[in-house]
Amino acid sequence: QVQLVESGGGLVQAGGSLRLSCAASVRIFSGDLMGWYRQAPGKERELVATISGSGSTNYADSLKGRFTISGDSVKNTVYLQIHSLKPDDTAVYYCRLWKTGGQYWGQGTQVTVSS
Numbered sequence: 001q002v003q004l005v006e007s008g009g010g011l012v013q014a015g016g017s018l019r020l021s022c023a024a025s026v027r028i029f030s031g032d033l034m035g036w037y038r039q040a041p042g043k044e045r046e047l048v049a050t051i052s053g054s055g056s057t058n059y060a061d062s063l064k065g066r067f068t069i070s071g072d073s074v075k076n077t078v079y080l081q082i083h084s085l086k087p088d089d090t091a092v093y094y095c096r097l098w099k100t101g102g103q104y105w106g107q108g109t110q111v112t113v114s115s
Contacts, residue, residue, distance in 0.1 A: 002026050002104045004095045009109030012085055016113075020080040022095030022106055027076055030054040033098040034078040036069060038091035038111075045094065051078060085113045 003025040012018055020036070028034065035050035049059045049069035057069050068081040082089065090113050095106035 002097065002099070002102065004097055004104055004106035006093065006095050006106045006109040009093060009111045011112045011114060014086055014113055014115050016085050017081070017083045018085065018111060020082070020093055020109060020111070022078045022080075024076040024078075024097055026099070028053045028071070028073060028097075029099075031100065034071065035096045035098075036067075036078070036080045037094045037096060038089075039094065039108075040088070040091040043091075048080065048093070082111075085111075087113045087115045089113050 004022055006020060006022045008018060008020040030053040032053040033050055036048040037045050038048055039045040047060050048063055049067055051057045051069045051071050066083045071078045089111060092108040092110050094108045097104045
Protein backbone atom coordinates (compact mmCIF):
# COMPACT_ATOMS: atom_id res chain seq x y z
CA GLN A 1 0.00 0.00 0.00
CA VAL A 2 1.36 3.38 -1.01
CA GLN A 3 1.55 5.98 1.73
CA LEU A 4 2.63 9.60 1.56
CA VAL A 5 3.45 11.30 4.82
CA GLU A 6 3.78 15.08 4.88
CA SER A 7 5.48 17.05 7.61
CA GLY A 8 6.95 20.47 8.28
CA GLY A 9 3.84 22.59 8.45
CA GLY A 10 3.05 24.92 11.28
CA LEU A 11 2.46 28.50 12.32
CA VAL A 12 4.90 31.04 10.95
CA GLN A 13 5.05 34.81 10.76
CA ALA A 14 4.75 36.60 7.47
CA GLY A 15 8.14 36.90 5.82
CA GLY A 16 9.38 33.63 7.25
CA SER A 17 10.25 30.37 5.56
CA LEU A 18 9.21 26.76 5.82
CA ARG A 19 10.33 23.47 4.32
CA LEU A 20 7.67 20.83 3.86
CA SER A 21 8.58 17.18 3.42
CA CYS A 22 6.69 14.30 1.86
CA ALA A 23 8.02 10.79 2.36
CA ALA A 24 6.73 8.03 0.11
CA SER A 25 6.51 4.44 1.32
CA VAL A 26 7.56 3.17 -2.11
CA ARG A 27 10.54 3.72 -4.36
CA ILE A 28 10.26 6.67 -6.71
CA PHE A 29 11.40 5.88 -10.25
CA SER A 30 12.43 8.24 -13.02
CA GLY A 31 9.07 7.91 -14.74
CA ASP A 32 7.12 8.84 -11.62
CA LEU A 33 5.92 12.30 -10.73
CA MET A 34 5.48 13.91 -7.33
CA GLY A 35 3.91 17.22 -6.56
CA TRP A 36 2.55 19.64 -4.03
CA TYR A 37 -0.93 21.09 -4.00
CA ARG A 38 -2.54 23.44 -1.54
CA GLN A 39 -6.07 24.23 -0.49
CA ALA A 40 -6.91 27.44 1.29
CA PRO A 41 -10.13 27.81 3.31
CA GLY A 42 -13.10 28.19 0.98
CA LYS A 43 -10.99 27.70 -2.14
CA GLU A 44 -10.32 24.88 -4.54
CA ARG A 45 -7.20 22.79 -4.31
CA GLU A 46 -4.50 24.19 -6.58
CA LEU A 47 -1.26 22.86 -7.96
CA VAL A 48 1.90 24.40 -6.56
CA ALA A 49 4.71 22.43 -8.21
CA THR A 50 5.73 19.04 -9.53
CA ILE A 51 8.98 17.15 -9.85
CA SER A 52 9.69 14.02 -11.85
CA GLY A 53 11.77 11.13 -10.63
CA SER A 54 14.49 12.35 -12.98
CA GLY A 55 14.44 15.81 -11.38
CA SER A 56 12.49 17.91 -13.88
CA THR A 57 10.42 20.57 -12.13
CA ASN A 58 7.34 22.56 -13.00
CA TYR A 59 5.65 25.40 -11.12
CA ALA A 60 2.28 27.06 -11.21
CA ASP A 61 2.77 30.36 -13.03
CA SER A 62 1.18 32.37 -10.24
CA LEU A 63 3.48 30.87 -7.61
CA LYS A 64 6.86 31.01 -9.30
CA GLY A 65 9.63 32.65 -7.35
CA ARG A 66 8.93 31.87 -3.71
CA PHE A 67 8.47 28.11 -3.96
CA THR A 68 11.18 25.54 -4.64
CA ILE A 69 10.46 21.85 -5.09
CA SER A 70 13.23 19.29 -4.75
CA GLY A 71 13.59 15.58 -4.22
CA ASP A 72 15.82 12.98 -2.61
CA SER A 73 15.65 9.75 -4.58
CA VAL A 74 17.46 7.80 -1.88
CA LYS A 75 14.92 8.79 0.75
CA ASN A 76 11.96 8.74 -1.67
CA THR A 77 11.12 12.15 -0.34
CA VAL A 78 10.07 15.39 -1.97
CA TYR A 79 10.43 18.81 -0.39
CA LEU A 80 8.77 22.17 -0.83
CA GLN A 81 10.73 25.18 0.34
CA ILE A 82 8.63 28.31 0.75
CA HIS A 83 10.23 31.72 1.22
CA SER A 84 8.77 35.11 2.12
CA LEU A 85 5.57 33.57 3.39
CA LYS A 86 2.40 35.62 3.14
CA PRO A 87 -0.91 35.26 4.96
CA ASP A 88 -2.41 34.20 1.60
CA ASP A 89 -0.16 31.13 1.73
CA THR A 90 -2.24 29.81 4.62
CA ALA A 91 -3.57 26.47 3.44
CA VAL A 92 -3.38 22.74 3.83
CA TYR A 93 -0.52 21.53 1.67
CA TYR A 94 -0.92 18.10 0.09
CA CYS A 95 1.59 15.81 -1.50
CA ARG A 96 0.62 13.80 -4.58
CA LEU A 97 2.30 10.89 -6.35
CA TRP A 98 1.66 9.69 -9.85
CA LYS A 99 2.91 6.19 -10.69
CA THR A 100 2.02 3.82 -13.45
CA GLY A 101 -1.30 2.41 -12.45
CA GLY A 102 -2.23 4.85 -9.75
CA GLN A 103 -2.28 8.26 -8.13
CA TYR A 104 -1.95 8.85 -4.43
CA TRP A 105 -2.47 11.70 -1.95
CA GLY A 106 -1.00 12.44 1.43
CA GLN A 107 -3.10 13.51 4.37
CA GLY A 108 -1.94 17.12 4.19
CA THR A 109 -0.01 19.44 6.47
CA GLN A 110 -1.38 22.75 7.70
CA VAL A 111 0.56 25.93 7.06
CA THR A 112 -0.69 29.04 8.81
CA VAL A 113 0.94 32.40 8.20
CA SER A 114 0.26 35.19 10.66
CA SER A 115 0.47 38.83 9.68
